[in-house]
Amino acid sequence: VLTESELIAFISRGRAGAPARKGDLGIGDDCAVLKVGARSLLVTVDLMAEGVHFDLAYTPPYLLGRKAVAASLSDIAAMGGTPRGVFVSAALPAKTKPAFARALVEGIHEEARAAGAAVLGGDTSSSMHRIFLDVVAIGEASRRGPILRRGARAGDAIYVSGTLGASARGLELLRKGFRPWSRRLWSRSLLVRGREADRRRDELVAALAHLLPRPRLALGRALGVQGLPSAMIDVSDGLAIDLHRLCDASRVGASIELARIPVDSAAAAGRPGRAPALALGGGEDYELLFTAPARAERRLMAIAERLREPLARIGRITPARRGVVLVDGSGRRRPLPRAGFEHFRSATRTT
Numbered sequence: 435v436l437t438e439s440e441l442i443a444f445i446s447r448g449r450a451g452a453p454a455r456k457g458d459l460g461i462g463d464d465c466a467v468l469k470v471g472a473r474s475l476l477v478t479v480d481l482m483a484e485g486v487h488f489d490l491a492y493t494p495p496y497l498l499g500r501k502a503v504a505a506s507l508s509d510i511a512a513m514g515g516t517p518r519g520v521f522v523s524a525a526l527p528a529k530t531k532p533a534f535a536r537a538l539v540e541g542i543h544e545e546a547r548a549a550g551a552a553v554l555g556g557d558t559s560s561s562m563h564r565i566f567l568d569v570v571a572i573g574e575a576s577r578r579g580p581i582l583r584r585g586a587r588a589g590d591a592i593y594v595s596g597t598l599g600a601s602a603r604g605l606e607l608l609r610k611g612f613r614p615w616s617r618r619l620w621s622r623s624l625l626v627r628g629r630e631a632d633r634r635r636d637e638l639v640a641a642l643a644h645l646l647p648r649p650r651l652a653l654g655r656a657l658g659v660q661g662l663p664s665a666m667i668d669v670s671d672g673l674a675i676d677l678h679r680l681c682d683a684s685r686v687g688a689s690i691e692l693a694r695i696p697v698d699s700a701a702a703a704g705r706p707g708r709a710p711a712l713a714l715g716g717g718e719d720y721e722l723l724f725t726a727p728a729r730a731e732r733r734l735m736a737i738a739e740r741l742r743e744p745l746a747r748i749g750r751i752t753p754a755r756r757g758v759v760l761v762d763g764s765g766r767r768r769p770l771p772r773a774g775f776e777h778f779r780s781a782t783r784t785t
């Protein structure tokens with residue numbers, strides 16, 4: 435069986451067409467970078483396949499359109515850039531209802547509009563059975579240049595925006611049949627108080643975090659304008675995997691503290707013991723993970739406060755030989771697995 439990383443290795447080993455021009459950057463970061471005059475264009479693409487990335491049983495077309503665009507825009511934010519436009523290609527089965535397509539397109543337009551990006555074009559096709567949505571996002575790097583994954587240095591602090599784990603918990607709930615719009619849910623919700631009401635609210639928040647992610651565009655742009663991060667990536671596949679990617683690109687190690695990871699309270703919805711695992715290994719949070727020298731902290735916190743985006747310092751970059759490690763609540767250090775939620779479920783269980 436061909437794995438995704440094998441396929442990417444085939445593509446990038448082949449030197450991918452003509453050599454990139456000086457100053458350009460190809461495969462290996464959140465976006466490709468194309469130098470045009472004094473500025474840099476950012477280009478990224480994200481493909482969503484029905485049955486793999488989304489399930490129509492719990493994904494309304496409007497939210498699907500928004501999320502497809504949001505996922506691509508998040509990669510522009512991860513370079514400290516500003517979105518300019520998107521190209522959207524869609525392959526829809528012949529049986530697709532016009533109302534479905536209309537809602538899908540409305541979601542695409544709305545997400546792009548909210549981000550200040552124009553829908554510049556795309557392509558359409560019919561498909562045998564399933565929906566495919568492919569979004570190319572184009573952005574502009576700040577005048578200081580794009581923030582790459584490869585700039586982290588030993589001694590830099592590691593930060594993550596927002597909170598983690600809610601989207602993965604939301605996906606679990608949706609897969610089990612939870613529907614945030616079900617009439618039964620809302621009529622029942624009116625009758626409960628206290629803990630039960632909190633749990634139901636958390637479930638709603640988690641499901642929405644999964645269906646309607648909010649990429650950190652304003653924060654990414656502000657960080658890019660001030661040029662504060664030494665390296666940055668967005669958390670699309672889980673904090674553990676994405677931290678490894680940043681460390682690989684920078685050829686450094688890292689040490690993060692479990693207790694400092696901003697676990698979303700909704701990630702615990704009904705299952706508090708599993709929240710740290712969801713925060714480390716769950717994907718699709720679309721938060722920003724970045725590193726910066728210690729002297730930048732005051733300016734970073736000022737930006738976060740102005741934008742009302744929470745920012746947590748979760749650890750420190752170390753020399754490569756120390757590897758990427760997780761320090762748990764009792765001070766025990768162990769290698770941070772390059773793994774998704776399933777792995778962490780057993781690894782972080784509190785007994």
Ligand SMILES: [Mg+2]
Nearest residue numbers: 464509668670
């Ligand atoms: Mg990314």
